[in-house]
Amino acid sequence: MSAFIPVIDLTRSRQSNAVIIDAACRESGFLVVSGHGIDPDLVSRTHEITLALFQQPDSWKLRWTPPADAVGLRGMHLTPSNVSAPENVTTASDLCQLFTMSRLGEPGVAASAGLEGAPDGWYSANIWPDQPTGLRDVWLEYYAAMETLSSELIRLFALGLGLGEGHFDEFVDEHITNLTANFYPPIDEPPLDDQFRKGPHSDWGTLTILSQDGTGGLEVFDRRDSTWVDVPAIAGAFVVNIGDLMAAWTNDRWQSTKHRVRVPPPARRRIPRVSLAFFHHPNWNALIECLPSCVQPGDAPLHPPVTAGAYLMNRVAVTYT
């Protein structure tokens, strides 16, 4: 494993992990996390039930798409989308279907989640398909496990940035995180030249915790030599990468790096791929401004302040409308 995308073991010293995280986020913005304490059985159950969900016919899956006037991501998203859209990169449509929920879509949560100022309908209820049995329970359990892991990672991030470990707590105590399953169906037709399972993009929020199956295909851009580097699928480990808001916080000391999922070689195109992406995103009203320690006195920050909610809302609208 290269130093570009290091593996950290969360059972080891937090201080040394914080140092590794800082180095990784400066270079690639990606790391692989093991020793995280998440029950492997929960992870496999979530993958299995999600694969079963997506293996239903498209006609059935369409029943669980949001109404036309809905705002934001909920339930199934089957229509062709292009995750590269906000980057002003034109590629063919992603060969990907999505299923998305958020804690805010569960009954009673949004009302007390500090969403004042959000447009009506932005946080609508989750859409839970009635099959496979137990889908909601498994997903809520997995979401809760990701909340726990993300809290620890954010505290390690703070340490890595030389801050008190609780520095980010007030920005994330009502986080507006989406959990999205990506389903990459078997590919029967030859893809277009500029077509990906998921096109080049950066993530938008604090950090993403990704659980891949063994299919592979995730690549990260290495700006040192402008190449795309494979992210290995390590059984039991999560891929963690930072998003645009963490880069803005650190004034790009940490990189929100472009990544993509390429179409496999012909012999392996019939293998479907599932990944679970926990897109950690700060509170709706969290104002993301450059950390004072990340800018030289007298220099202007590289990014204007932005509220986390407005940023997510804009990115989702631009990408998925």
Place this chain on the structure above:
Amino acid sequence: MITVPVIDLTAASEPTDRPAVAAAIDKALSTAGFMAVTGHGVDSALVQRMFAAVAEFFALPLDEKLRSTPLDPSSPRGYSYVGATAQAQAHDATTAPDLNETFNAGLDPVPDTPYFRDHREFFAPSIWPSVPAGLADIWSQYLAAMDALTGRILALMAEALGLSGDYFTPLVDRSMASITANHYPALEAEPDPNQFRGGAHTDYGTITLLATDGVPGLQLQDTDGTWSPAPDVAGAFHVNTGDMLSHWSGGHWRSTWHRVVPPSGTPPFPERTSIAYFHSPNADALIQPLPGMPAGDFEPFAAGRYLSAKLAKFHSARTAR
């Protein structure tokens, strides 16, 4: 009870009649602070096309409109959804969010000169939606028509103050003007007492040229605090004094408080659309009582500084609820 005079600019093209028109403007702005301007020479077909384009945009689904939200919360440009802002907030009053959605755009393209670079906060890039396709084009035509009409009105205003007709030209030739289209959705019920279609405010700049779709709702506040309707005059623009012109006139012309409420009667109330051209001086124009105006102990300031402070308060709703 405020009575808004109707001023016909047709007569101003006759040198012998100009003084009478200038005197009528002086009387209107020193009493009501508002006038209804006819004989303005703006092509009614252009106004209709502008309203039609704006209606097409506001009729889009919310998630489509959200694509045009600015990422920089301090940018006035682009789309602002219902609930995002409250006019009264710029005046330190607390109301519930206004019951309107808006789209703002300004000069486009912005010239690449030191002045426009130094004052880029007032010349933020416009955020054009993809629908309707011709919005940018019609917007710039409408902006040009409003610029031309403002030039004619400012000449009469200068004459009304005993100055030469071109007095304002060097103060406004790189104006911070922008246009905001307001859409007030239909209301099923009476709003709460502390919620308005547009909360009470004064305008910040030189003058405002307002066109409406004829649905009533604009109200003006008299010096005794009571509110009077400002009925639409067919084919006329509402023209009112902004704060900075009022200062230029040494307070002689009123920057009158106004607001937008539903029509009289019982709900449901119809939707309403208006298009406001907000003219402001050059960013570096000095605001202080003009020669011959009562000066008092007025502290001069740059127009840009004033507008910046007002806009910051207005848009702070997006960042600090």
